[in-house]
Amino acid sequence: MLIKKFVVFLASFCFAVGAHAAGLKVFEVPADDDGPALKAVQWSPCAQPSQRIELGPFVLDAVRDCPLAGNKLPLIVISHGFGGTGLSHHDTAEALADAGFMVVALNHPDDNAITLASNRSNTLAALVNRPQDIKRLVDYMLAFSADSTAIDARRIGFYGFSRGGYTGLVLGGASPDFRELRLPCQDPTGMTCERVAPQLAPAGPWVHDPRIKAFVIADPLSDVFPGKENIQAVTMPIQLWSSQNGGDGVLPAVVDALAANLPEKPDFHVVPDAGHFAFLTMCPPAMAKSAPKICTDGPGFDRAAFHQSFNAQVLTFFRQQLVEGISP
Template sequence: MKTFISAVLLCLSASIANAAGIKFAQILADAGGPALKAIVWTPCSEPAQEVPIGPYVLKGRRDCPTAGEKLPLIVISHGYGGSYLGHRDLAETLADAGFVVAAINHPGDTFSDMTRADDMSVFVERPTDIKRLIDYMLSAAPDAARIDPQRIGFFGFSRGGYTGLVLAGGNPDFPHADITCPDPRAPICKQVRSGEVSTDHLTHDARIKAFVLADPFNAFPTAESLKNVQAPVQLWASQFGGAGVLPRNADALARTLPRKPEYHIVSDAAHFAFLAPCPAAMKSNEPGLCVDANGFDRTTFHEQFDEMALTFFQTNLR
């Protein structure tokens, strides 16, 4: 594995010369849902700079003119209470390599708005959020004419992985899924028990041709619930899981998907190892999210993880 990764890095080093352009976007509310806040990374021919945003320092160039034509698009879905910056290192790697990358904050289930994070409605609305993001990127976005609509990929972490499986054609079965409910009084737990929220009309999107899923929340217990997921999948699992994702969930998903995924288990890692490495101040303030146990080196892992995700998308979005 180490030899393979080194070879990939060597091959890519000659071709990745551009910075990542960084742009912010607001997708207006419409009949499909509320307003969406988005950040877009694009190929840029100018040198990278440090771009401070909140507690983070991004590597790129604000509002850089986009370089290239017929560019592939990757959309990103964060996990429970996450943000569109949670996978910024992957976005930078992809944009540096010639991809347009767009991420959103899911309304009601993001760091600044947790009003519906514990309600079943967000599981219905998350896939629609991503569909609306793709619609925007292909029509109203400033770079719409530069994007190849036949080359769209998806990255999702945790609940974002669930979101990707629905978009790929999956139909969740919450009452029979192997999911934990630590607080039975929580609204979502009561709704699962009662079948209160229907998932019969979830949004699928055949425009997405390839999926990278990291520690996905697996609400798909049977082959029947996944029978329509035919796109190629790169599936990642942490050894220890966490945040409601059980270590056995990804194994079950790998066995149940109708098309065998490219499957990777990350030794000594827990769930939040898939988030981008944190700045020093956040490690002190948010150790649960930012500090890894068992001697796990998140920075080194992400160098490998980002390049392997890039290679998967390059292979499957030709």
């Protein structure tokens, strides 16, 4: 037993050594019969000091096109929430890449910030297509990416926020019931928003992906999983996060019910004094001014300090499940 523990420790140490920054690549998954082109961002271990990179409204700590450091790397895929982008959680991606993971995040074509701005978003189509988007991204990373040979296909994890959390639950085996879904409206609680008309509620089939072995789910859209029967097939390890105050249609009580109904007990965290958007990355000053709804937290809540703790706990979970939990 002592020898086995030492081997696991040594493998974990060798896995992380040499990574000093996050290498950054922007790429596109080509359109195919299963969907349109996907714009994506990749972070990977890099043995060079980080730089400040301005990309859209965000400021990243990374190195453009840095040579990849390491091999047999676990892969983490990130799914943003409604109106987000592949950069909405870049600090979490950077922390994981700094520690030896390869991380990719995409713009979901139907409900990212650009499609919403151009009024081309179809909310129901987005919820149906999102799991397929992630499956196509994983397919590309394993088969066609320039760094595909450096990925360990046995060690794939997922992080999703809000609608991204919904996406992860479906990928993990859940079957949503859209008759419970309320469409977006001005009510931040979502309680007065109009429900989807029954005749318009999609019925599947839903895209699941058993290649994903561990999930971090933050403040998920989960009212479409009203009972245990909707999530009975979700048995992979889950670290589940809930903001104390919720918002944007996500109710803490519904996330609590999800935690209670999952067939395998999740690693469940409730973040005191946090609102729904606390899981988004810190906003640069210009973005904070232009998007106060997603950038402003409640009195006394320090988003930067929370993200230091959050990223560390996400990293610990993925190390336990994808590094220590899978034999070399």
